[in-house]
Structures are given as structure tokens and as C-alpha cells.
Amino acid sequence: MKRVTSPWILFAGAVLAVGAVVLIAAMAGFPLSRSADASVPAARPAPLVSVVRAEQRDLVVKLAAQGHVVALNQVDVRPQLGGTIRGVHFREGDEVRAGQQLFTIDASDASAQLMRSEANFAQIEAQVDDAARDLGRTRQLAQSRFYSTSAVDTSASKLESLQAQLKAAQADVAASKLLMERTRIAAPMSGLTGALAVHPGSLAQPGATAALVTVVQIDPIGVEFTLPESQLAGLLAARAAGSVRITLRNAAGTAGISQPGTLVFVNNTVNTDSGTITLKASFPNAARTLWPGAYVELEVDAGTSPGAIVLPPQAVLDGPQGRFVFALDREGRAQVHPVELLRIQDQLAVVQGLKGGERVVAEGGQGLKPGSAVKVAP
Template sequence: MTLNKPWMLRGAFALGAIGLVIVLMQVTLFGKKSDAAKTSAKPLPLVSVVRAEARDLPVKLSAHGHVVPLNQVDVRPQVGGTVRGIHFREGDEVKAGQLLFTIDSSDVIAQLERTQASAAQIEAQVDEAERDLARIKQLAKLRYYSTSAVDTSTSKLESLKAQHKAVQAEVASSRLQVERTRIAAPMAGLTGALAVHPGSLAQTTAAVPLVTVVQIDPIGVEFSLPESQLARLLDARAAGTVRIELQTPDGNRLPGSLVFVNNTVNTDSGTITLKASFPNGARSLWPGAYVELVIDAGVSRGAIVLPPQALLEGPQGRFVYVLDQDNKAQVRPVELLRLQEQMAVVDGLNGGERVVAEGHAGLKPGAAVRIAARTGKDA
């Protein structure tokens, strides 16, 4: 159709202009929606990863403990009485068998003398009964005495011998009581504070001992370790490879030896109590002091190590994020065995896994990630 009239040409131009405006508006709106969609898309979390590495690692454990005496004796009286003498000064080092206290022995000495007199009296009666029995037996052979008379004399002698044996036991007991009025040191060691003074009454039922003697050389240290380390420690102990060192106050290291492993694990703390022995000739270690220990428990073969910052704490315990083949983060529970050489030794990984070391903020299980940097071997 030919548009040869002016009004028809003007109408066609108007319709074309309106169509162009509609197209431009649609393009503009679509462009804005595309820009908004691009703007709303969040970038993937940016993380750094490390490869879980298996190493043959020396097992070095650290612990804190308190110095304790390996031997300690509370000196108590075994007989009551007045303290007549104290033969040392509190705080002195004493030798085994050294006289410490003298208790008034007048009562027990009198008792000893009475029992000795009784023993002598009965002994004389026994001698007389033996002579009578011998004479009656001789006369019985001549038929001056009957057999019953011999039996009577024999019974009398046996009764007197039994009485003599009993009174001899009383004499021994009284003599022991006299000896106990002199109290000697049961072992060599360092004495503590005195609880009595000359003139004080020493009682066998007293709650407080006269003095306490502790062994000072060698001396012990009591400490505890997590139960997770018990199997490794026992293996090393059986192999004779356990080494213990103590940090002395002057900064030196003092070697010692493991002397005790408790037979139960504390169910409240999940720890095991141990005790080590250390030489203390210089008297640098004092009972009750707080010390630091380093325990070498052999070598852990194929230990899995990670940077400490790779470990996270959740309601179910410690865990790490492991990347799968699609670079998606998956939760893997782990157990922290110890921190050593600025690395975390863990259980729960096989070695070789790619573990998120940094960039945990906002990371969720199953989320895809971008790897910004790789650290460690073959990460």
C-alpha cells in the first residue's frame, strides 16, 4: 500500500516512534535487573588450606606439678608421758636412728621392775617344783609314792612353767615400753615444725604428731597427664625410653625418672596421676613448690599434624573443615592429642587431606570455597 497522503505518513512515523520507546524501555529495565542480579550474587568464601601431614614425631609432653617427698613419717609417741628432752632443733636434718625425744619413763620403769620381780619369784618356784618332782620320782621307784603323786607334781611344774612364760612376756612388754620413751628418727630426712616442747604432755591419741620427718634427697614431683597420653607413656615406659626433665628455679634442667603411675584415671578430670623422682643434693627443690616438667615419651610414628589455627571448637568438640574434590567444605571431627613444635597433633585424619587453615568466618558445611593461598607440603 502506498502512503501518498501526508496524514498517513505522520501516523506511521508516530507508531514507529512509540515502538522504539517501548523497546528502549524494555532494554533498560532488563539491563537494570541483570545488574541487580549480579550485584546480589555473593562471592565464594576465600580460604587458605594446608595438607594434613603424617610425621614421625618425638613425643614431648609438658606438665605442671608440685614437689612432694617420696617418704614422709609423722613421729608420734607410743607411750604417754611428759616430754623430758628434745635432742634436735626444728628444721634440722637428722639421720636414721638419731635420738629425737625423751619421755618421762619413771612409770614404765616401775612397771618393768614389778614384772621382773614376779618373774624371779615364779622362776624360783619352778626350780623348787623341779627338785620336788625329781625326788618324788626317785621315791616312787622305791614304792614310797604312788603314780598319782608323780602326776600331781608334774602338773604343778607345768603350771608354774606356763606362769613363768607369761610373766617373761610381761617383762619383755615392759622393757619395750621403757625403750619407747626414747624416740629415734625412723629415717634420714628433714624435720618440720615441733608440736611439743620440754614439759609438754605427749599423748598417743593426739591428732598432731610430735614432728614430721620428710625425705629431701631424692625428692619427688607429682603431676598429671591427659588419659589420651597414657597408652603412649606406658609403651615408652615398657621400652625404657621415658625421659623426664624438670625446670629448676635457676633455669637449668634436672633429669629425673618416672617412679609411679596411678592405677586409676580420674573420671572427673580425665587425667592420670604420676610421680617422678629427682636428685636433690643441692636442696634446690622444696616440698610443696610448683615446677614445670618436660616428658620425652619416645617417638610417635605417623603422627598427623596441623597448624593450631585450623582447629575449631563446636558443641560436639573439636573439628576441622576438609575440602572435597569439588572444593566444598566438609566437617571432620578430630581430637587434639597435644601441641608440639608449634603444631597441633591430632587424631581423626588419615593424612593428605586438604584442611582449611584460615578463612573460617561464615564457612558452613557443604559450602564451596575459593582457595586464596596454599601452605604446607603439597597443599
């Protein structure tokens, strides 16, 4: 009887035999393919970069800063005389004029003191007149030998004593009148009043911590801000030349919301903790768009920087040793050039450390290594 072998069984046996041969060859270390591309690594293409020229130009120095609106003049109105508030002659938040009456303090005690002082002055004045007449009679009688010279001296001394008392009484009257004037508190300057701390019937005390009201000047108004210490020399030079121009920006960063301001104050010391200098500018504020305490952004035009080197901001990279750029040498290889970033202005980076004219990598420099060959994009 014949044994018949299935074709599927024969195919499976052949596949197993081929697999065994491949496994033995691999264990023996024989290459499975003779292709030359598998043993030779492919060459890495040069990275594609975009290049710009480091440009040298005379650039207007524009410095960005943040600050707060402050009052150029501010007065805390306080009483100089203790007493009960009898009247408040304005509403809190009103704009007042210099000399306008704000408060009235109970003047009963001051009025009584003034009356006593005037009465005492009148009494001593009468005594002075009587002593003067007595001195005149004594001198006449002394000439007729009825009185001695010592009597004349006594009358003269009495008159001088009363005249001194009269001057003291006159000073008391002046002091009492001053107290009466202090019962009427007037605005020391024109400005805007704040919140009231007292009301009619409240007790006013000269040594109280809180002021009766605060008056601030609104027009013109100031803005206090800071700038880096490195910008101080250029700013002072521009200020001496009269070329400092300060503008305000609103929250959207568009045009100034007020007329250009004037630099009115530069602090006499630099803050050693932050490395900044405090400055103050004055702005006209007739429209009341600026309010004390508000946050604002400023742009300071501080003269012109001749021969400034400018680059696209993305060309300046950060490294362990500081900021740098990749500049191409004569062979077209990227070399590291350390730079100092002075500021970002008009979407340009103003740097120090280049001479101008260098071919600097603007895009594609993140993965470069010093000395790498690059392909410049058209």
C-alpha cells in the same frame, strides 16, 4: 520609569527552578543519571589466604602437665607410751638419720614396772629351783618305798605350775623392757623433720591427733601429676618399652631444673569426673631444689607417634560441630574437614582426621564459607 532587576535575584531564581525540576523527576521515579555502573553491583574479590600442606611425620610424643611435689616416704612420729617429754634431741627442720634419737619420755613408771617384773621373775625362779629339788628327793624316797607315787605326781605338778608362772614372769620382764625402749623415740627413717608439736615438759599421749613431728624423705622426691585419659594407652605402651622420660620446667619454661625423673606410679583407676589419670614420678633431689607442696610443670616424653599429621595451630578452627580445617579441593575451593586436635607440641597442632598432603588454609580462614573460591598468597 524602568524597573531594573538585580543579577543576584536572577541567579537565585534559576537555582530554584533547577531544584524544582530535580525534585519532580525524583518523585516520578525517573533516573537522575544514565551511568551503567550505578545499577550493576561490583563483584567481590576472592579472599586472600595462605596455604600449607598437612605434613605426616614420626613425632616424639611430648605431653605437658602440671603437678605438685610430694614426698615419696613420710612418717608421722607418734608416742606409743604416755608420759611427759623430758628431752627433744634435734631442732625442727633438721635432717635426721634412721635410728637417731628424737625424744625422751619420762621413764619413771616404766622403770618401776621393770623392777617389779624382774623381782617377780627372780622370786618365781627361786621357787622353781626349790620345786625341782623337792621333786628329786620325792622320787628317791618313792624308790625306797618311803613315799607313794601320788606324792611324786604332786611334786611334779607343782614344779610344772611354777615353770609356767616363770614363763609369764619372763614375758612381763620383756614387756617392761619394751616400755622402757618406748620412752626413747628414734627416727624411723632418714629425712627432713617438720615443725615440732611438743616441747620439753609437754604431755605425750598415744591417742593425740597431732604427731610429735613429721619426717619426710627429700632425696629422692616425687611429683604427682595428671594426664588426660586419652593419653593413657600410649603412655603405658611407652612405659612397657622403657621409653618414658620426664623432665621438669621452671617458671620461665626453660630447661629442666632437675635430672630426668622416672615414672614410678600409675593409678589403677581413671577419674570419671575429670577424665584424667593420676601419676607419680621420682626425681633425684640432692641439691634440695624441689620442696614438698611446690607447684611444678612437667614435660613427659611418651615414646614416638608414627605417621602423625601436623599443622600450624592457627589452621585449626572451632565451629558449632567441633574443630575443623579448610582444605582446598581440585578447583581451589575451600571445603570443611572435621578434625580432632590431639595436642599442641613444638608449636604444631597434632590432629586426627586428615590423611596427609592436603592443602590446608593456614591464614585467612576465619571469614570463609564452605565452597568459597580463594586466592592463594604466594
